[in-house]
Amino acid sequence: MGTAIANARTHLARLRRPQVVWLSLLASMTLVGGGLVALEGPRSPRSDGLALVAPGRTPSATGIEAVFRTRSELDRDRWARIVIHDSGSHYGSPESIASVHESRNMRGLGYHFVIGNGAGAGDGELFVGYRWLDQLPGAHAGGPDAEWHNQRAIGICLVGDGDRRPFSRAQMQRLADLVAALSRELGIPADQVVLHREIAPTSSPGRLFPESALRERLLSLR
Numbered sequence: 001m002g003t004a005i006a007n008a009r010t011h012l013a014r015l016r017r018p019q020v021v022w023l024s025l026l027a028s029m030t031l032v033g034g035g036l037v038a039l040e041g042p043r044s045p046r047s048d049g050l051a052l053v054a055p056g057r058t059p060s061a062t063g064i065e066a067v068f069r070t071r072s073e074l075d076r077d078r079w080a081r082i083v084i085h086d087s088g089s090h091y092g093s094p095e096s097i098a099s100v101h102e103s104r105n106m107r108g109l110g111y112h113f114v115i116g117n118g119a120g121a122g123d124g125e126l127f128v129g130y131r132w133l134d135q136l137p138g139a140h141a142g143g144p145d146a147e148w149h150n151q152r153a154i155g156i157c158l159v160g161d162g163d164r165r166p167f168s169r170a171q172m173q174r175l176a177d178l179v180a181a182l183s184r185e186l187g188i189p190a191d192q193v194v195l196h197r198e199i200a201p202t203s204s205p206g207r208l209f210p211e212s213a214l215r216e217r218l219l220s221l222r
Contacts, residue, residue, distance in 0.1 A: 054124030064181045072135040081153040081192040086205035092159040093120035094127045110139030111157040124170030143200030162206015180221035
């Protein structure tokens, strides 16, 4: 009787051994996976896109038509308006703005385009964000109709604080070229090019933004 019991215990131990091995392997994999996540650190804000050097800065500068070489097919039926913003700070880059937006749960860079001022990004450099390249809604507009504007309006941000200092000549030239190109390609009329302060309780793009000069420039480009 004692021998039978001993044999049964030995048989059960042999059956359980593979289960123990698999459980140990699974636990090890879980620990390794957790360690890799810890080593990678927090997820970086999404700010991938295409940077177009300002005209005149280099002989190989890419023309404004490059903005229409999107990764997803251009959604002509979506875009009905253009909203112009400023970043609210003298220094800024697509990455730094994306970090701010990420902290506000905006899933990376909220603008479709960013135009640099030489402090953080090249003066007049045009950054084409992933939302435009993939033809995705923005996360840039406030105000009572914010949802509509984020879904249907193209968000363009000038790096700088328009309440404290004027924007650079290179920035304004780039902005006019971009707005004119988007308006022509998408059939957006002049009265649908608006400043953020017109739709939301903000001063953006600032009291020093040269709206009249921009609109005159757009008329000449059209």
